[in-house]
Amino acid sequence: DAGVIQSPRHEVTEMGQEVTLRCKPISGHNSLFWYRQTMMRGLELLIYFNNNVPIDDSGMPEDRFSAKMPNASFSTLKIQPSEPRDSAVYFCASSLTKDTEAFFGQGTRLTVV
Amino acid sequence: KQEVTQIPAALSVPEGENLVLNCSFTDSAIYNLQWFRQDPGKGLTSLLLIQSSQREQTSGRLNASLDKSSGRSTLYIAASQPGDSATYLCAVPNQAGTALIFGKGTTLSVSS
Numbered sequence: 001d002a003g004v005i006q007s008p009r010h011e012v013t014e015m016g017q018e019v020t021l022r023c024k025p026i027s028g029h030n031s032l033f034w035y036r037q038t039m040m041r042g043l044e045l046l047i048y049f050n051n052n053v054p055i056d057d058s059g060m061p062e063d064r065f066s067a068k069m070p071n072a073s074f075s076t077l078k079i080q081p082s083e084p085r086d087s088a089v090y091f092c093a094s095s096l097t098k099d100t101e102a103f104f105g106q107g108t109r110l111t112v113v
Numbered sequence: 114k115q116e117v118t119q120i121p122a123a124l125s126v127p128e129g130e131n132l133v134l135n136c137s138f139t140d141s142a143i144y145n146l147q148w149f150r151q152d153p154g155k156g157l158t159s160l161l162l163i164q165s166s167q168r169e170q171t172s173g174r175l176n177a178s179l180d181k182s183s184g185r186s187t188l189y190i191a192a193s194q195p196g197d198s199a200t201y202l203c204a205v206p207n208q209a210g211t212a213l214i215f216g217k218g219t220t221l222s223v224s225s
Contacts, residue, residue: 042215045207048212056209059212091156101147101159107155109154
């Protein structure tokens, strides 16, 4: 398996624009997580899906952020409108179940100018 | 609320040294702990997962231990190499099991 695949790897956008980040989890994994990493706050959960259903979205900063998982092999994280403070590295991770080893993608480095 | 602390924040050692990285957590009611490695500009690579029923887990030159009662885990790296230079992160599940709570990491530099 190729592991967790994220796209794009880098995204530079202007403030106010819509940004969509994509993730393909490892086949057969039922749990999918979106995390954000910043220098100040480290790694923090944004949202957790189990069997394509959002279970914990307590980490989603505000209504500008939304995430979907239309099927077991694809998830998106959307920011609309984007702001400079959203600049960070966004990681997608998947695991067989929520109790098992988590595997991370390479991340998307987002810069909002 | 679970908090994870890693000490030291940075560590520099010469090649060949054995070293220990420390991780502590405030809520001992965890069912596992995971150690990751992160290279600059890259994603996280899972190194070891220790279940709460285990005391140790080994992979090659890496050995991780877990003491739930004291809220501590250590990652032991034997015979360090320049290729081990990276940031090492430990993480534990939150109470609901819906997220990993990460420490800020220890950045290791191994010089040749």
